[in-house]
Amino acid sequence: MTTPSATSAPRLEEITAANLEAALGIRVRPEQEFAVSSVMKSLAEAYVHPGVAWPRLIVDGERPVGFLMAFLDIDWKADGSLVRSGLWRLNIAADEQGRGYGRFAVESVAEQIRDRGGEEMYVTWHPGDHGPENFYLGLGFRDTGERSEGETVGVLTLDRVRA
Numbered sequence: 001m002t003t004p005s006a007t008s009a010p011r012l013e014e015i016t017a018a019n020l021e022a023a024l025g026i027r028v029r030p031e032q033e034f035a036v037s038s039v040m041k042s043l044a045e046a047y048v049h050p051g052v053a054w055p056r057l058i059v060d061g062e063r064p065v066g067f068l069m070a071f072l073d074i075d076w077k078a079d080g081s082l083v084r085s086g087l088w089r090l091n092i093a094a095d096e097q098g099r100g101y102g103r104f105a106v107e108s109v110a111e112q113i114r115d116r117g118g119e120e121m122y123v124t125w126h127p128g129d130h131g132p133e134n135f136y137l138g139l140g141f142r143d144t145g146e147r148s149e150g151e152t153v154g155v156l157t158l159d160r161v162r163a
C-alpha cells in the first residue's frame, strides 16, 4: 500500500486523449458498484450534455486516484423552473479510498459552484450498505427529504465567506 507523502496535493485534470485510458481505468470496490456508474458511462453522458457536465480526473503526483463529474446549472425540473448544480458522479479508485480524495473532490466542486455564484451543492446517493450516505452526511450534506429515481437528494449549503 502506498502511503501519501506529507506533500501529497491532489489536483484535477480535464479529460483529454492523454489521460482517457487512466480515467477509464478507475474502478471502485465491487460491492460499491451499485452506487455509481462507470467512468465510461459518465463520459458518454458528458458528451451528450456538454453544457452542464464537468468531468475531471483526480490525480495525485502521477497517480490517477479518482474521477468526478459535476453538473452545473441543470434544469432540475422539466419545465425549467428549478436550476441546480452539484456532484453528479464520484468514483475513488478502490485502493486509493480513505486518503482524503473524496473530500478533495467535494471541496473542488463546491469551489467551482461558489465561483459561479452558487450557494448550494446537490448530490444524490443510493441508500444502503456500502453506499456513500455517511460520507456525504459527514461532510455536511443534509437529506432534503426529496427522492430522485429512488436516490436520496442531499444538499450542502456553501459558506460564502472563506477563511
Ligand SMILES: CC(C)(COP(=O)(O)OP(=O)(O)OC[C@H]1O[C@@H](n2cnc3c(N)ncnc32)[C@H](O)[C@@H]1OP(=O)(O)O)[C@@H](O)C(=O)NCCC(=O)NCCS
Binding pocket: 028, 029, 032, 035, 036, 088, 089, 090, 091, 092, 093, 096, 097, 098, 099, 100, 101, 102, 103, 104, 123, 124, 125, 126, 130, 131, 132, 133, 134, 135, 138
Ligand atoms: C464514498 C467515496 C467517494 C469516499 O471517498 P474517500 O476518498 O474514501 O473519502 P475520504 O478519504 O475523502 O473521506 C473523507 C471523510 O469521510 C469519511 N468516509 C469516507 N467514506 C465513508 C463512508 N462510507 N462512511 C462513513 N464515512 C466515510 C472518512 O472517514 C473521512 O472522515 P474524516 O475526515 O473524519 O477522517 C468512495 O468510497 C467511493 O468512491 N465509493 C464508491 C462510489 C460511490 O459511492 N460514489 C458516490 C456516488 S454518489
